[in-house]
Amino acid sequence: MDATVLVVDDEIEFAQALAERLQLRRYNASACYGGKDAIEIIKHGAIDVVILDLMMPDMDGIETLKKIKEVKPLTEVIMLSGKATLKTAIEGMEQGAFEYLTKPCDNDLMIGKITEASLRKRKQEDRIRRAMEEIEGIILKNR
Amino acid sequence: MSKQGQYAHDSKLLFFGKIIASATHEIKNALAVINENAGLVIDYSTMRSEGVSPDLKRFETLAGRIVDQVKRADKLLKNINLFSHSLDEPLATVELNQILHLLAALSFRIASMQGVTIQVLPSKTPVEATTSPFILIHILFLCIEFAIQAADKGDCIQLEAKKTETGNSVRFGPLSKLEQMPDETWHSVSISEVLPMIKTGVIADKESGNIVLVLSEYRE
Numbered sequence: 001m002d003a004t005v006l007v008v009d010d011e012i013e014f015a016q017a018l019a020e021r022l023q024l025r026r027y028n029a030s031a032c033y034g035g036k037d038a039i040e041i042i043k044h045g046a047i048d049v050v051i052l053d054l055m056m057p058d059m060d061g062i063e064t065l066k067k068i069k070e071v072k073p074l075t076e077v078i079m080l081s082g083k084a085t086l087k088t089a090i091e092g093m094e095q096g097a098f099e100y101l102t103k104p105c106d107n108d109l110m111i112g113k114i115t116e117a118s119l120r121k122r123k124q125e126d127r128i129r130r131a132m133e134e135i136e137g138i139i140l141k142n143r
Numbered sequence: 144m145s146k147q148g149q150y151a152h153d154s155k156l157l158f159f160g161k162i163i164a165s166a167t168h169e170i171k172n173a174l175a176v177i178n179e180n181a182g183l184v185i186d187y188s189t190m191r192s193e194g195v196s197p198d199l200k201r202f203e204t205l206a207g208r209i210v211d212q213v214k215r216a217d218k219l220l221k222n223i224n225l226f227s228h229s230l231d232e233p234l235a236t237v238e239l240n241q242i243l244h245l246l247a248a249l250s251f252r253i254a255s256m257q258g259v260t261i262q263v264l265p266s267k268t269p270v271e272a273t274t275s276p277f278i279l280i281h282i283l284f285l286c287i288e289f290a291i292q293a294a295d296k297g298d299c300i301q302l303e304a305k306k307t308e309t310g311n312s313v314r315f316g317p318l319s320k321l322e323q324m325p326d327e328t329w330h331s332v333s334i335s336e337v338l339p340m341i342k343t344g345v346i347a348d349k350e351s352g353n354i355v356l357v358l359s360e361y362r363e
Contacts, residue, residue, distance in 0.1 A: 011175070013208050020183055021183055055168070057255055057258055082171030
């Protein structure tokens with residue numbers, strides 16, 4: 001699987017270890033440690049899936065999620081938190097998160113969700129590309 | 144509010160819940176780091192058994208991280224335990240600097256989420272007070288919570304315990320936004336109902352940007 005994954009968490013050793021584990025599984029994975037940095041990386045790069053911590057000091061997870069969906073709506077976001085409240089999970093899903101997982105997370109479960117998320121992104125991109133091709137075809141036909 | 148509602152929203156219970164929620168969230172974070180780094184050890188071990196040889200130094204680094212996080216989680220649990228034991232005696236002699244260190248540790252995550260740090264300034268001599276340990280910790284925590292709101296991102300809130308002629312005092316500051324804080328946030332219901340219980344008072348010195356908790360000698 002060659003999906004590009006960005007791990008966003010202010011716990012540096014957690015983010016680095018998770019990114020490394022994903023790299024060993026052939027993901028193009030990297031880590032950053034705050035919401036603002038994440039937004040910059042996502043704006044200028046092609047990130048398929050973001051693993052996003054909910055509780056970060058500079059910009060919290062929900063705010064970061066909203067910004068990600070503004071700049072790159074097709075990027076899938078998996079929310080990750082040590083906080084076990086249903087309220088934050090619901091809020092994240094309402095803001096367009098793909099999934100909500102709690103820390104510490106089973107690695108097989110995480111990989112499964114990343115695979116599903118990146119497949120969904122690809123399907124969305126294919127749909128948009130086909131729709132654009134159809135529109136272009138109609139325009140050319142009517143000239 | 145119904146009796147059940149009042150019971151559930153009792154300020155002591157809310158305080159206890161806040162402390163436990165914050166500390167257990169931190170423990171979860173430590174466990175998450177252990178989980179991922181232990182997973183990396185397993186991944187690299189599997190690679191070795193398949194004939195791929197990762198650098199042995201890597202194992203040392205990963206094991207070191209795991210040990211550090213175990214120490215972190217252990218310290219958090221020790222602090223929760225100390226905090227829980229503050230309920231053991233209704234009246235006891237406590238050393239204020241030790242209490243401040245405990246509270247600084249328990250408030251660390253709450254402060255860092257607001258971009259603020261807490262530092263306990265050392266005293267030349269022990270500063271002892273005879274009081275209700277739990278109520279004192281509750282009041283000190285309410286002061287720290289207020290101080291965090293009245294501080295700017297990047298600020299370091301100093302906690303300083305001193306002996307006075309009539310008892311003891313604890314300073315919280317400097318607080319950059321103290322002057323702008325409306326009085327209602329300071330004279331909140333929770334702190335107003337708790338302060339008189341152990342003969343404490345609070346002074347907000349807007350000029351110096353500090354709040355000072357004044358503890359008089361207390362007997363039940």
